[in-house]
Amino acid sequence: MTKKDGTYHHGDLRRALLAAAVEAIGESGPSAVSLRDLARRAGVSHAAPAHHFGDKAGLLTVLAAEGYDRLADTLRPVIAQTGSLVETGVAYIRFAVDHRAHFEVMFRPELYDRHDPAVLAARQRATETLAAAVATRGGDSGDARMDGLAAWSIVHGFATLWLGGALPADLGPDPEAAGRPVLRRLVDRP
């Protein structure tokens, strides 16, 4: 990503700063991020992050939009291939584990500009994708909106408890395998 003299191309520096942010958030969460620390991690001047993102909220806004985009990109093929709300929920859990920093930022909207056009567009894509997953489900209860909120709550709750290390250790190391029977409790009504 660097040129031979150790400096970055413009787009590469932006990516390097976002990667440094993901690393920093993985260590101590989105609240503790500072642009100064990101510059240090990327080995660039203190002014570089402000040049690219304006301020910390600007940086987190980019990560939030990226996160919603990736979530939609993750879920869409699963719905298309499986037509299963449970498997879509399992993919949501996998997304949270694989993209933990993005996931943590996405659900802390007080830290970024939730009205940013890129965030709104990406969020809309993700919301429509989740709604499509809920619509795949047989045995509609008659209130698709509440069904959607229930499905979102259970997958989000499981993912958050898993990331927080709060679940019993004997569920094993694989969040997909652990989550699947839990999600079935909501979806596979007897």
Next chain:
Amino acid sequence: MTKKDGTYHHGDLRRALLAAAVEAIGESGPSAVSLRDLARRAGVSHAAPAHHFGDKAGLLTVLAAEGYDRLADTLRPVIAQTGSLVETGVAYIRFAVDHRAHFEVMFRPELYDRHDPAVLAARQRATETLAAAVATRGGDSGDARMDGLAAWSIVHGFATLWLGGALPADLGPDPEAAGRPVLRRLVDRP
């Protein structure tokens, strides 16, 4: 809480520091707490927090144990009075909203000593209380453990999404009223 000369009694200082921690966590989350900041907020010497809690992890360990204790204390009378898993879940959501700082700490066990005896005892009380709530439910699916994890996931997910400001604004201002029909999707199987 202070003596006439502006100093604290020993137990009062401890409570004042915990209250300062709750305030600080409410502003920027548990990762960003520093003992130095708590001393400043409580108007005491820099050495006072370390004297009472050792270090930041020690302080958060006290809050985690307090949180699990309060959660058990919140849920127990609801189960006794209503015998309803949905109403117990609604009380869980209310707890998360009313004790947001404690709730955030409880589910960040990497920040505190999860093997501390007070945490283990309080957590055990809360776990048993949640298990009792799941046991109140009719129509057992045959796997009470998975039922429990599903119930915990859906209430935790709803509470977390609510606290994060991620849910649609038209759900209204009352998390209990908004959460009740969502939790019913899991519990009231058709």
